Amino acid sequence: MNRTRFAPSPTGPLHLGHAFAALTAARLADPGQFLLRIEDIDQGRCRPEYEALIAEDLRWLGLDWPRPVMHQSQRLPAYQAALERLSALGLTYPCRCRRADIRAALSAPQEGAAPRIGPDGPVYPGTCRQRRMADAGTDDAIRLDAARALDQLGLDEIAFLDENVAPGRPHQLSAQDFIAGIGDVVLARRGMGTSYHLAVVVDDAAQDITLVTRGKDLLDSTWIHVVLQKLLELPTPRYHHHRLIRDEQGKRLAKRDDARALKLFRDEGVSAEQIRQSLGI
Secondary structure: OOOEEEOOOOOOOOEHHHHHHHHHHHHHOOOOOEEEEEOOOOOOOOOHHHHHHHHHHHHHOOOOOOOOOEEHHHOHHHHHHHHHHHHHOOOEEEEOOOHHHHHHHOOOOHHHOOOOEEOOEEOOOOOOOOOOHHHOOOOOEEEEOHHHHHHHHOOOEEEEEEOOOOOOOEEEEEHHHHHHHOOOOEEEOOOOOOOHHHHHHHHHHHOOOOEEEEEHHHHHHHHHHHHHHHHOOOOOOEEEEEOOOEOOOOOEOOOOOHHHEHHHHHHOOOOHHHHHHHHOO
């Protein structure tokens, strides 16, 4: 059974890239197994009017989904429980570093090598790695000790099945490359109690998602999610990392691209079928 989900953040209007992602997830789902999830942990940026517009846009595209819809803002206890489990395994530490601190620590790389860039930006240099969870303050983020986590799992390779990127064979990354190229990711951001990586893993398991559809820009994040699934003893779904919708200059669409907002197309009389055809679906 293919059970999929579309999980937008209500921080702006949906655009053509979102339409492609939602339609792809719905197309690959079995009947009645396409879910909508609202990723609204960033309460400072999320707006109820954008959530209402998400539902309106998806209905216009001809999509439907079971109710009630899961909201991440209502699931903080589940994320806290997962974080506490990882902390009990000795795999987390509090981090007081700001972005400026990380940039400063990476400003003089060894032997002239450029800083490695991971899914969340420059790979964290480990400044706070020796701090204890008992010393964590309200202004700290919580990070995963990647090397310790992979050592505890006994993994030399991380692997998942992707029916689009690597059909018919596992997509693999060495533990060494994970540590060097991804590193100690944030599991709980300041003032949020969780992060995208932790929340999406917990929620996909809670909703019994069997096929995760997402853009290829999130491919490197999937390595993080597979590691967290193994640490939390959660199932690893199959994945389908699809192509991205780009503008005329080849740039990936973002929520600031209001000219391609679905609402504007709808208001101009463009039909959902025309949108589907333009996206090749």
